[in-house]
Amino acid sequence: MSLLELKNIYKIYGELHALDNVNMKVEKGEWVSIMGPSGSGKSTMMNIIGCMDKPSKGEVLLDGVDIAKESAKNLTTIRRDKIGLIFQQFHLVNYLTAVENVMLAQYYHSLPDEKEALEALDRVGLADRAKHLPSQLSGGEQQRVCVARALINYPEIILADEPTGNLDEANEEIVVDLFHKLHNEGTTLIVVTHDPEVAEVAQRTVVLRNGRVVKEVQNKNFTGKIHFDEEGTHVTKNDLKSEEEIQAEEHANENK
Numbered sequence: 090m091s092l093l094e095l096k097n098i099y100k101i102y103g104e105l106h107a108l109d110n111v112n113m114k115v116e117k118g119e120w121v122s123i124m125g126p127s128g129s130g131k132s133t134m135m136n137i138i139g140c141m142d143k144p145s146k147g148e149v150l151l152d153g154v155d156i157a158k159e160s161a162k163n164l165t166t167i168r169r170d171k172i173g174l175i176f177q178q179f180h181l182v183n184y185l186t187a188v189e190n191v192m193l194a195q196y197y198h199s200l201p202d203e204k205e206a207l208e209a210l211d212r213v214g215l216a217d218r219a220k221h222l223p224s225q226l227s228g229g230e231q232q233r234v235c236v237a238r239a240l241i242n243y244p245e246i247i248l249a250d251e252p253t254g255n256l257d258e259a260n261e262e263i264v265v266d267l268f269h270k271l272h273n274e275g276t277t278l279i280v281v282t283h284d285p286e287v288a289e290v291a292q293r294t295v296v297l298r299n300g301r302v303v304k305e306v307q308n309k310n311f312t313g314k315i316h317f318d319e320e321g322t323h324v325t326k327n328d329l330k331s332e333e334e335i336q337a338e339e340h341a342n343e344n345k
């Protein structure tokens with residue numbers, strides 16, 4: 090049995106099919122990236138997998154349980170116990186320090202434990218920023234607090250929606266390295282990104298367009314690390330196109 094299976098998922102807003110018959114399986118311990126132009130349904134899909142939204146139709150099997158049919162109360166429990174969420178917008182509490190923000194996630198799960206929260210911050214390289222407020226941290230540091238917060242309860246699945254969207258290269262590498270470590274520890278990772286370099290470090294990439302899965306690429310040379318050439322620029326190996334390239338291509342097709 091797969092850890093996650095989406096079966097004939099639709100999310101319909103009036104005339105719009107944000108998800109239009111999506112089928113996807115993710116195995117336990119797998120690292121999958123999701124790409125696609127903006128508006129293709131990536132966040133809609135992540136919100137459904139993350140138990141924050143329900144599909145209009147279809148089944149979402151998580152450990153064999155159809156979460157599309159669970160009550161809101163059960164969904165909160167499932168999310169708390171199994172899922173770690175990382176968003177592009179940080180959603181940190183402004184008046185709490187970094188370590189307190191991480192402890193807040195522990196509080197909702199079990200019991201806050203400052204030592205453990207500090208260890209999680211240490212894992213993302215922020216031990217010395219624990220007592221800082223979000224406003225005293227750079228964008229990259231705030232995103233790393235979010236990663237620490239997502240890891241703190243040892244979730245089975247990490248869902249990340251554009252986790253490196255606001256990051257410079259150094260912070261992007263820190264986050265990707267951490268994904269690599271989590272993957273080695275057996276965590277299942279689903280990462281939405283418009284960045285081909287971040288997408289191709291996953292084992293598999295699923296491409297969405299207009300709410301449909303249009304392509305899947307298996308990364309045969311999977312290492313989980315970003316590759317650099319001698320000049321220090323990224324090397325993409327799997328012919329994944331950036332969002333801009335996809336949009337330029339679509340534009341060219343429309344004008345044919």
Ligand SMILES: Nc1ncnc2c1ncn2[C@@H]1O[C@H](COP(=O)(O)OP(=O)(O)O)[C@@H](O)[C@H]1O
Pocket residue numbers: 102105106107125126127128129130131132133134
């Ligand atoms: N609550 C909503 N009401 C109406 N339309 C929505 C809603 N949420 C998303 N959409 C639409 O669904 C489509 C997919 O959105 P989204 O999943 O956010 O795309 P992506 O994350 O790939 O950029 C878009 O056309 C968006 O405008």
Ligand SMILES: [Mg+2]
Pocket residue numbers: 131132133250
């Ligand atoms: Mg989105």
